[in-house]
Amino acid sequence: MNAHQTNHIADTSLTGGLVDLIARKPVSQADLDAAALFTLDAIANVLAGRNSVPGEILLRWWRARHNSNIALDPSQLAFLMGGLCHILETDDLHRESVVHPGCVVIPAAWALARERGISGRLVLESILQGFEATTRVGMAVGAAHYRIWHNTATCGPYGSAMAAAALLGLSREETVHALGNAGSQSSGLWQFLETGAMTKHLHAGRAAEAGLKAAELAAFGFTGPARILEGEKGFFRAACPDANPDAVLGAPDAPWQLTRTSIKPWPSCRHTHPTIDAAEELRVKLGERGEDAIRSISIGTYQAALDVCDRKAANSDYEAKFSLQHSVAAALLYPKVDFDAFGDAARARCANLALRVSVQAAEPYRSAYPRAWGGSVELTLTDGTVLSATRTNAKGDPEAPLSRADMIDKALMLFAHGKVREPERLVDGILGLASDGALPDLSLF
Structure with a gap:
C-alpha cells in the first residue's frame, strides 16, 4: 500500500x-x-x-x-x-x-x-x-x-x-x-x-x-x-x-x-453508589430502631450492577467494594461509608444484615442504564412497616454533582x-x- x-x-x-x-x-x-x-x-x-x-x-x-x-x-x-x-x-x-x-x-x-x-x-x-x-x-x-x-x-x-x-x-x-x-x-x-x-x-x-x-x-x-x-x-x-x-x-x-x-464520593464500585445513597437516607428514617428491626432488604438496580456486584458474602475489602449487599448494609449501619466501612471489622458486623438483602434488575433503572445509573432500596421491618428510597442518578453524577x-x-x-x-x-x-x-x-x- x-x-x-x-x-x-x-x-x-x-x-x-x-x-x-x-x-x-x-x-x-x-x-x-x-x-x-x-x-x-x-x-x-x-x-x-x-x-x-x-x-x-x-x-x-x-x-x-x-x-x-x-x-x-x-x-x-x-x-x-x-x-x-x-x-x-x-x-x-x-x-x-x-x-x-x-x-x-x-x-x-x-x-x-x-x-x-x-x-x-x-x-x-x-x-x-x-x-x-x-x-x-x-x-x-x-x-x-x-x-x-x-x-x-x-x-x-x-x-x-x-x-x-x-x-x-x-x-x-x-x-x-x-x-x-x-x-x-x-x-x-x-x-x-x-x-x-x-x-x-x-x-x-x-x-x-x-x-x-x-x-x-x-x-x-x-x-x-x-x-x-x-x-x-x-x-x-x-x-x-x-x-x-x-x-x-x-x-x-x-x-x-x-x-x-x-x-x-464513596470508595466502592460505582454500581453500588445509587443504593448507598438511598440506604443512607433510610438509615436516618430508621432512626433508633437499629438492625434488629429489619426483616428484609430489597434492592432494585440495572443488569450491569448485578453482573459485577451481586455478592452476598464478601471475604476481603475488595470483594466488599464489589458487593451491593455489603455496601447497603454498611450504609445502614455506619454513619459514614469510608475506607473503614469495607475493612475486616465492618465485614464482620455487616455480614448478617447482608444475608437479608435481595437484589434484582428493575424498572426504570434497567432501561435507563447507561444513560442514568439509578437504584432503589426498600426495607421491610419486623412490624410490617416498609421504608423506601430511590435515586434516579448517583451522587457525584453531572445531574447531582x-x-x-x-x-x-x-x-x-x-x-x-x-x-x-x-x-x-x-x-x-x-x-x-x-x-x-x-x-x-x-x-x-
Whole structure:
C-alpha cells in the first residue's frame, strides 16, 4: 500500500474522524477549571493508593527496578500511577462508556508533562482530549462488551494515546497512527472478579502505558492501523458484538465528555453508589430502631450492577467494594461509608444484615442504564412497616454533582489516607494548572 492510499484510509476512518472532532472542540476557562478538579481527584487517588496492599506491591516492584540515578521512563511512570489510581475504587467514572478515564488519561499526561516540563494549561487541554477519545470509543462498544471486557482497560489506551499525542504536538496523521497502535493493545478481562485478584489495577496502569508508548513511537514514524475500530479485523469486530460505531462521532458539538464524567464520593464500585445513597437516607428514617428491626432488604438496580456486584458474602475489602449487599448494609449501619466501612471489622458486623438483602434488575433503572445509573432500596421491618428510597442518578453524577468544596474535601481525605505531607500545597498547585501553573512535585516514592 502506498502513502497516498494510507493517507486516504486515515482521512475516512473513524479514528481520523475522532481526531478531527477533538481538534475542532473549543476550550473555555470553565473546561480548564473542570479538568483541574478531575486532575486533583486522580492525583489524590494515586497518592492514597499507595496505602494499600496492592499499592505497596506496586511500589516494591518499582523500587526493585529503579534507583534515583536513572531518569524515569514516562510510560513506566504512567503504568505505576495508573495502577495506584485505580486501587481504592474512588476514581472518576463516565457512565455512558462505563470507563474510568482519569486513572488512564491523567497518569499518562502527567508522566509525559513531568519529563518534558510542559506547562499547566497544555496539560489540562491534553486531559480534555484524552477523556474525549476514551469515552467516545467506550460509548460505541455496546453493552455485550462489558460483560467480558473491562472497558477502562480496552478503551483506555485510546485516551492515553490522545493525551500524549497532544502533548507531543503530533500531526493528524501521526495521531491516527498512535490511536491505531494503542487500540491494537486493547485488553482486560473481568475474570479476576471470581477470586478478587489484583488484576483491575494492572488494567489501568497498562492502558496508561500502552497509549503513551504508542504516541511516542508515532513521533518517530511508527505507523498504526487507521481502521482499528471499524476494520474487518479491528476492535469492534473482535470484541464488541453489539457495537454502535456511530457513537464515536455522534453529537460533535456536545460539551467535553470530561464535564459529563462522574466523581465518586464513596470508595466502592460505582454500581453500588445509587443504593448507598438511598440506604443512607433510610438509615436516618430508621432512626433508633437499629438492625434488629429489619426483616428484609430489597434492592432494585440495572443488569450491569448485578453482573459485577451481586455478592452476598464478601471475604476481603475488595470483594466488599464489589458487593451491593455489603455496601447497603454498611450504609445502614455506619454513619459514614469510608475506607473503614469495607475493612475486616465492618465485614464482620455487616455480614448478617447482608444475608437479608435481595437484589434484582428493575424498572426504570434497567432501561435507563447507561444513560442514568439509578437504584432503589426498600426495607421491610419486623412490624410490617416498609421504608423506601430511590435515586434516579448517583451522587457525584453531572445531574447531582459534587461542589468544588466537596471535591477539595474528598482530595484532602484521600491525601490523609495516603499520608501526604503539605496536602494544601498540592491542592493549590494542581488547581493552579488552570492558570498555567507548573506541575507540582508529587514526592510519589
